[in-house]
Amino acid sequence: xxxxxxxxxxxxxxxxxxxxxxxxxxxxxxxxxxxxxxxxxxxxxxxxxxxxxxxxxxxxxxxxxxxxxxxxxxxxxxxxxxxxxxxxxxxxxxxxxxxxxxxxxxxxxxxxxxxxxxxxxxxxxxxxxxxxxxxxxxxxxxxxxxxxxxxxxxxxxxxxxxxxxx
Numbered sequence: 001x002x003x004x005x006x007x008x009x010x011x012x013x014x015x016x017x018x019x020x021x022x023x024x025x026x027x028x029x030x031x032x033x034x035x036x037x038x039x040x041x042x043x044x045x046x047x048x049x050x051x052x053x054x055x056x057x058x059x060x061x062x063x064x065x066x067x068x069x070x071x072x073x074x075x076x077x078x079x080x081x082x083x084x085x086x087x088x089x090x091x092x093x094x095x096x097x098x099x100x101x102x103x104x105x106x107x108x109x110x111x112x113x114x115x116x117x118x119x120x121x122x123x124x125x126x127x128x129x130x131x132x133x134x135x136x137x138x139x140x141x142x143x144x145x146x147x148x149x150x151x152x153x154x155x156x157x158x159x160x161x162x163x164x165x166x
Contacts, residue, residue: 003016009060011087014104016121028109032037038059041138042100042121042140043084043098043101043139043143044095044097044121044133044135044137044139044141044143044161044163045096045135045136045137045138045139045143045163046095046136046138047120047121047134047135048079048080048081048134048135048136049079049134049136050069050081050134051057052079052136053079053081053134054078054080054082055074055078055079055080055081055085056078056080056081056082056083056085057069057080057081057082057083058083058085058125059074059083059085059094059095059145060085060087061082061084061085061086061087061088061092061125061147061157062087062088063089063090063134064084064090065147065152065155065156065157066157067145067147067155067157067158067159069159070158070159070160071159071160071161071162072159072160072162073136073161073162073163073164074161074163074164075137075138075163076137076138076139076163076164076165077134077136077137077138078136078137079134079135079137080134080135080136080137081132081133081134082094082123082133082134083125083130083132083134084123084125084130084131084132084133084163085130086125086126086127086128086129087128088112089127090127090156091124091125091126091127091149092125092147092152093122093123093125093147093148093149093156094122094123094133094145094146094147095121095122095123095145095146095147095148096122096133096135096143096144096145096161097121097143097144097145097146098143098144099143099144102146102148102158103153104149104151105148105151105156106146106148109148109149110150112149113149115135116149118135120133120135121133121135121148123147137161137163139163140163140164140165141163141165142160142161142162142163143160143161144158144159144160144161145158145161146158146159
């Protein structure tokens with residue numbers, strides 16, 4: 001009896017948190033919110049002001065489950081415009097974060113593959129399309145980007161960002 005109650009409670013908790021991680025096949029249309037609404041500080045920075053972009057970086061995503069380039073060096077405080085192109089034939093996404101956050105989200109995506117979310121650090125890119133993200137890296141450290149669609153991250157679709165003065 002206790003085991004089935006526990007199982008039911010776990011399922012209810014998972015379903016209650018699913019909307020927070022919502023994700024769907026309607027990717028590609030990123031809603032543009034004013035920078036003030038996107039300014040929540042994360043460990044890896046915050047939404048950047050498009051008027052303060054200091055550098056533009058083109059990133060390609062392929063069906064070989066790779067990003068090009070796969071490693072970036074960015075200076076603390078730099079506001080970067082990522083122009084993310086999907087050169088493949090299947091949906092891909094570019095999600096900024098810490099490695100533990102990306103791994104956790106990738107696992108959640110396996111359980112809830114149709115979740116919907118629209119965060120300023122995510123770009124969902126349909127085949128042949130391009131999306132942009134403007135992000136300010138306000139702190140130094142090692143961060144990552146990945147495609148969290150089921151199977152993509154596990155296949156190696158992850159890159160590294162070193163935020164350093166170097």
